[in-house]
Amino acid sequence: MTALLAVEKIEVVYKRVITAVQGVTLTVGERQIVALLGTNGAGKTTTLRAISGFLGLDDARVTEGSVMFDGTRLENRPPHEIAARGIVLVPEREKVFPNLTVAENLIAPVSHGGGDARRQEERVYHFFPRLAELRARVGGLLSGGERQMLAIASALMCQPKILLIDELSLGLAPIVVDDLKRRLTAIRDELSISILLVEQSAAVALEIADHAYVMENGRVVLDGNRERLQGHKDVQEFYLGGADGTRRSYRDVKQYRRSRRWYG
Ligand code: ATP
Numbered sequence: 532m533t534a535l536l537a538v539e540k541i542e543v544v545y546k547r548v549i550t551a552v553q554g555v556t557l558t559v560g561e562r563q564i565v566a567l568l569g570t571n572g573a574g575k576t577t578t579l580r581a582i583s584g585f586l587g588l589d590d591a592r593v594t595e596g597s598v599m600f601d602g603t604r605l606e607n608r609p610p611h612e613i614a615a616r617g618i619v620l621v622p623e624r625e626k627v628f629p630n631l632t633v634a635e636n637l638i639a640p641v642s643h644g645g646g647d648a649r650r651q652e653e654r655v656y657h658f659f660p661r662l663a664e665l666r667a668r669v670g671g672l673l674s675g676g677e678r679q680m681l682a683i684a685s686a687l688m689c690q691p692k693i694l695l696i697d698e699l700s701l702g703l704a705p706i707v708v709d710d711l712k713r714r715l716t717a718i719r720d721e722l723s724i725s726i727l728l729v730e731q732s733a734a735v736a737l738e739i740a741d742h743a744y745v746m747e748n749g750r751v752v753l754d755g756n757r758e759r760l761q762g763h764k765d766v767q768e769f770y771l772g773g774a775d776g777t778r779r780s781y782r783d784v785k786q787y788r789r790s791r792r793w794y795g
Contacts, residue, residue, distance in 0.1 A: 629671030
C-alpha cells in the first residue's frame with residue numbers, strides 16, 4: 532500500500548504550554564478509509580487540525596514530528612496551501628453558511644466560480660441527489676443530515692485527494708448515518724479518494740473503515756484493520772458494547788481506567 536498521508540510522531544502544543552497530542556503516527560493509503568477513534572478530549576480533532584493546517588487559529592503548533600502528504604512536508608503550513616494540495620477538512624461544527632442557499636454554499640469554496648464550478652456542482656449532486664432537490668434552500672433550514680451532506684459536498688467541490696471528516700455521525704439518527712456511510716463508500720470508490728474519519732462511535736466507523744487508530748490522552752494506544760479492532764476485547768467492551776450489549780459511558784471508562792492501566 533502506498534501511503535498518501537504519513538503522520539510521523541507528531542507533538543501538538545496549544546498556547547506554547549498545553550501538550551494535546553504526543554508521538555502520534557498514522558498513515559492513510561490511496562483509496563483507503565481510515566478511522567481515528569477515541570473518547571472526548573483524546574486528541575482526534577487536534578490531530579485533524581495538525582494535518583489540515585487549522586492549528587494556528589487556536590494558537591497551536593506541531594512542535595515535533597512531520598506530516599508528509601504526497602511526498603511533501605506540510606506540518607505548520609497554512610490551511611489554504613494544504614487544501615490546494617488536496618487535503619480538505621469537513622469540520623465538526625459550523626459546517627455550512629446558514630444564510631446561503633445550498634447551491635451558493637457549494638460554489639463558495641471554489642474561488643474561480645464560473646462554468647467549471649457549475650460542472651463540479653452537478654458532479655457532487657450525483658453523490659447527493661437530495662441536495663439537488665434542495666439547491667434553492669438556505670443552509671440554516673436544513674436538517675442535521677442534510678447539513679452533513681452539504682458539508683461533505685462542499686469539500687468535494689475542492690476536488691480533494693483526501694477528505695478529513697470530523698465526527699460523521701454526531702447527533703444524527705442511525706438511518707441517516709447509514710445513508711452517509713454508503714455515500715462515503717461510493718465517493719471513495721468512484722472518485723478514488725482517501726478518507727480520514729474522526730468518530731466517537733467505533734461501531735459506525737468500523738463498518739466502513741479499512742484501518743483504525745484508537746487515541747487516548749493524546750496518544751495512539753491501539754491500531755489495526757477492521758477485523759482486528761472489531762475483535763479486540765477492549766474495543767468491544769468500551770466502544771462497541773460489552774458482553775451484556777450495553778455500551779459503557781465515558782464515566783465508566785474513567786472509573787475502569789483508575790483500576791487498571793489501559794492496553795498495558
Ligand atoms: P472531542 O471529541 O471532545 O473534540 P478530541 O478527541 O477531538 O475530543 P481534542 O479536541 O483534540 O480531542 O482535544 C485534545 C486536548 O487538547 C484536550 O485536552 C483539549 O482540552 C485540548 N485542547 C483542544 N483545543 C484546545 C484549545 N483551543 N486550547 C487549549 N487546549 C485545547
